[in-house]
Amino acid sequence: MVVTRFAPSPTGLLHRGHALSALTGWRLAKANGGRFLVRIEDIDTARCRPEFEAAIFDDLAWLGIDWETPVWRQSERGAAYAAALDRLKALGVVYACRCTRADIAAAVAAPHGAAGPVYPGTCRGRGLGGGGGAEGLAWRIDVAKALALTGPLDWHDAAAGRVVATPALQGDFVVARRDLGTAYALAVVVDDAAQGVTDVVRGVDLFDATHGQRLLQALLHLSTPRYHHHPLVLGPDGKRLAKRDGGETLRSLRGTGVTAAAVIAGLDAAAAS
Numbered sequence: 001m002v003v004t005r006f007a008p009s010p011t012g013l014l015h016r017g018h019a020l021s022a023l024t025g026w027r028l029a030k031a032n033g034g035r036f037l038v039r040i041e042d043i044d045t046a047r048c049r050p051e052f053e054a055a056i057f058d059d060l061a062w063l064g065i066d067w068e069t070p071v072w073r074q075s076e077r078g079a080a081y082a083a084a085l086d087r088l089k090a091l092g093v094v095y096a097c098r099c100t101r102a103d104i105a106a107a108v109a110a111p112h113g114a115a116g117p118v119y120p121g122t123c124r125g126r127g128l129g130g131g132g133g134a135e136g137l138a139w140r141i142d143v144a145k146a147l148a149l150t151g152p153l154d155w156h157d158a159a160a161g162r163v164v165a166t167p168a169l170q171g172d173f174v175v176a177r178r179d180l181g182t183a184y185a186l187a188v189v190v191d192d193a194a195q196g197v198t199d200v201v202r203g204v205d206l207f208d209a210t211h212g213q214r215l216l217q218a219l220l221h222l223s224t225p226r227y228h229h230h231p232l233v234l235g236p237d238g239k240r241l242a243k244r245d246g247g248e249t250l251r252s253l254r255g256t257g258v259t260a261a262a263v264i265a266g267l268d269a270a271a272a273s
């Protein structure tokens with residue numbers, strides 16, 4: 001049974017890139033007699049807003065997409081993420097980290113891309129967070145140690161084929177933020193497995209994040225979905241769409257009289273070209 005999901009964070013209005021992810025996942029499920037889920041990724045409660053969540057459902061329905069209910073919200077899944085973090089701690093593959101963004105930027109001399117600098121491992125071996133005093137600390141995975149435990153890993157992408165997992169490229173990434181007790185990478189693998197997701201459809205901007213997610217799946221003995229990373233949808237200026245580009249949201253297109261059929265036809269034409 002094919003199970004796909006669309007997993008937006010309600011931090012803004014959806015744009016055509018989200019529409020492509022949702023539509024591709026929904027079509028994949030429908031074509032295979034499978035199930036399509038929507039999961040609200042709202043762990044970052046300070047940035048998420050209920051009106052954006054309502055707008056997500058409204059925009060998806062406008063596109064003609066239907067999904068199963070009840071919808072899972074990551075804000076309600078803290079216990080599952082805490083249990084996963086405990087397992088990683090028991091394996092000895094995570095360490096507490098007190099570095100701020102400024103500390104990391106100062107420690108990393110090389111210029112860095114949009115994803116931020118690769119963590120230089122400052123707190124690895126410091127032994128912070130022992131004795132229960134981990135309050136206010138983030139938790140990072142010791143990628144080298146974790147990989148030594150799992151051995152070589154790979155995953156499958158519909159466009160790229162077999163991909164050898166190289167989580168070290170991202171450095172020791174955060175599995176639990178100091179303010180949230182979890183982080184995107186951990187929450188997403190726990191939920192994809194718990195919901196029986198077989199196929200993850202999302203933008204290619206998350207391709208590199210998959211390496212780390214594959215590592216977490218192996219450590220936690222969670223299933224690994226097939227991945228379908230699609231090209232990013234570009235705006236009229238040739239730049240990638242972002243939630244902050246108000247003029248490019250589905251909501252604003254709809255407001256100017258653009259139909260859902262036209263949006264979908266435009267995405268299909270771009271994919272075919």
Ligand code: GLU
Pocket residue numbers: 006007008009041188201202206
């Ligand atoms: N919640 C993530 C986002 O809004 C997507 C997560 C995923 O598809 O794995 O970018």
